[in-house]
Amino acid sequence: MGNPEALLPKDSKDLAGGKTFYHSYFQDNRYRKYILNFFGLLAVSLFSVTLYRGYISSLDPGSFDICQVGALEHRGKPLGTHGPRNKPRRQNIEKLCPRVEPIYPEINTPGIRRAIAYLQSPDFLFRSAKTLGDAIKVRTAVYDDFGEVGRDDRWNKMERFHDYLHGAFPAVSRYLLVHPVNEYGLVYEWGGSNENLKPILLTAHQDVVPIEQETMEQWEHHPYSGHFDGNDVWGRGALDDKNQLVAIMETVNLLIQSGFRPVRKIVLAFGFDEEIGGDQGAHYIGEYLLYTYGEDGFSLIIDEGSSMQSEFGSDIMVISTAEKGFMNQEITIKMPGGHSSIPPLHSSIGIMSEIVVALESHPFERVLSDDNPLFDFLACSAAHARDFPKELYDYIVQDDKQALADALVKLNPRFDADLRSTTAVTTICGGTKVNALPEYILYRQLRRNMD
Template sequence: MMQSFETRIVGFIVVGFFIVFSVFWSFPEESGAAVKCPETKPHRPSNFDSHKATLSKILHSKEFRNASVMKLQAAIRTRTEVYDDDPISVEEDLTYWSKFEKFEQLLKSTFPLFYSKTTLHKVNYHGLVYIWEGSDLYLKPLVLMAHQDTVPVSNITLSQWEHDPFSGDYDGENVYGRGIADCKDQLIGLLEAAEELINNGFSPRRTIIYSFGFDEEVGGPRNKNAEWLEAKYGKDSMYAILDEGGVNLDTIQGVKMSVPGTAEKGYMDLKIILETPGGHSSIPPKHTSIGMIGEMIVELERTEFPTYFTEKNPAFWEYVCVAEHSPDMDSSVKKSILSAGHNQKANEVARKYIDVDLGKGFVVKSTRALDIITGGVKANALPEYVELTVNVRIAMEETVDTVTRRVLATIEPVIDRYHLGLALDLDGRQEIKPRKPAGNCLVKVVQAVPPAPLTPTRGNHWNIFAGTIHHVYEDLVAPDSTGLIVAPGIGSGNTDTKYYWNLTEHIYRYRPGLLPGVYSKEHGINEYIPMDSHLHLIAFYYEYILSVDETDD
């Protein structure tokens, strides 16, 4: 009897062990520890004290402020709009592109000290590459970027502008005008910072390169600056690259954040082209090509792309930092975000929270926007040709191919319903379904760029960059303030940095200032920046250049 009891006890223990082991083995992702927000500390150059007076002048001098306003105004008044249908070849219309010659002449007359210390190379006529030679040619150069061009202003909207879009009006607080937020303030601020460094006796140890494209707002097909730099210096030849982008000084769920872009989503324009026999409108079929493509539109807008919350996307760390520091976020959501890296259920909660509750789904998934549709030529003639243009921004976890295949799968039921042929043009034409008398559909990828490589956010490069943000905003702009979190983020738009991937893995998309671009109405009516924001930008670049110059590779 006693032996039987002991046997049963041993049996229970063995069974219990196997149950625990089975649970553990079945759910290995549950065993990980919660992730932590990466911490960065303020960083300032060792010779800060000798530059402190200049930084104070930049941020607080009325005389400097007013002079800076005038430089911004001159840049806005020199119009540099570009359009989607501009000639691809500059030689095709040299007169049209001569507006950028006028802009470069403005820079030359406004910044004589900068021109005296740098060598200008014009790439493809109007790409500007200034080289400020350093004393130590073994150090990799630092590249600072902006673009000269702006989006246009529609004449239809002129009456809605409170300030003429090309006047550069200044009301004592804000400067207004097309391109001031995207991104003439950055370009002018870079040169202002350089001239203040020169005035203070600075001579670089590390070469500094200023690279300004002239067609970023239309995708940059004429931008050859990166190719020129790679031919001159070679691959992986740059210390770091800074361009526009990112979000600075935003409050997210009660957390004061600076979120520079350390990657960008991919970009794709595709066309869905439908051709049908046509005919007289008095004897129409049940569905014209416009009706058929209308059904495709419904399916494309109804079908959501899948969401992701992984370390492949730098926004993962942004929301980890928010969860760790937020006084407002629900505790259960916090726990889910911090456990999302190893717990699938928590990951689902985190994705839903970002996508649905915060309405920031574009951060965690690919997006599609149906932007242009054309078709038909006459009221009494059936449309023979209809074309839909779709713009896609590709999530870090996806590729051009996976997104294209998802679009095909979405419209395929409509193709089958109306007995249409289907072909794909992605690096060559591929027939998916044979051509049919009823009509044929072509999905054509016009241009595509995959998601950008991730910028490392560990090590000296990141520590100096993020630390400078901390120091400028916690010690210079708002002395003795604390609580700013600098976290990596994802760029949902695309910048000229897509051409620079071969030159360094350290690419930062960041525009210092008080407002994220969307709040400054960039590309919109009444575009503006607070003048204080521009002065912060100058101070940041001034101090960052000093810190990078004293570090070794």
């Protein structure tokens, strides 16, 4: 059994992130609800819509309403409260995270009503799964050693993905203006009826991370098969990030077919090298958008963002408001070569190993600052989650952030990376032959900084 990226996983693991997801296919069609929310965003053309990416466990997707700011409701009950929730014991906790009443768009055209009904149908599920599967079949893996566009022919694979988009979403290709940026970046523009309103920007990326050939046999289905087994879609990009790209394109395509026309302009921007830093894609797209729309030219930008989290007995929709900076670091060791029959006390690999151990043995300090959005997440959870731990609640009331951070990690170690700068050893290269001493060792690590 492999570790696939699965669009609609029943019991699956995110191969890259190591996260485990559990939920039922018939009760939770994550992709369907994801598209439904994009549909709501575009249909009302408002700038402050709350979108989500991910899944909602043990809930019937047919009973959800398209909503706007703040709260999503399920069967008339705010999402995140499966039962009677704890009332805050102190008024100041509630003030930290007030609940915003949901705003519902007016859906008053037959075409839109038919489109929404289609989103709830089994036919839509299977067609969408096939559409995503076809996107996965187009191999768009990028590697750290890719050169500049125009000088490295390996970028040419993106042309096949563009051909796929053109064929899969004919209404988008027919009605939207498309601007290639640095050859393979794509910026689509869907004009609005009111040019005085700032546009909204929806983004995704076309590229995926590579597959280690040594792990190929561990996949239950080929990582580029896009196989849909009735429950799961298998393959690279099913979670990062072809699902979002296909969701955006499918939503716009369906809206056009339903006769919808936006009031404010809608811009789609798809990079092609996000997994290696974005220097060739997002960098040039950003310059193009800045030149075209100016500073603060968009009313709303929706990127990959976060997802649904099941924490403290409730489902919590997480909206990303900050991201760590990052820095790629390299260490190289050069030593004289020689035959392995006469080794030095420490080879270059041995020395590099000591460096790695020293770095991993001295992590950065854990800090929960006022600027860390994790505190807002915890405050909202304390105010509204059903089973928020009393110990954490009391630390929030006392404003003891260090004690709160330590207790949180003790309760759930996965939060540790949200509370400190991190370093991750990612590659070590060196040595050419088993009986020859290595002369050159290269070590790479990715550092993500809180400051």
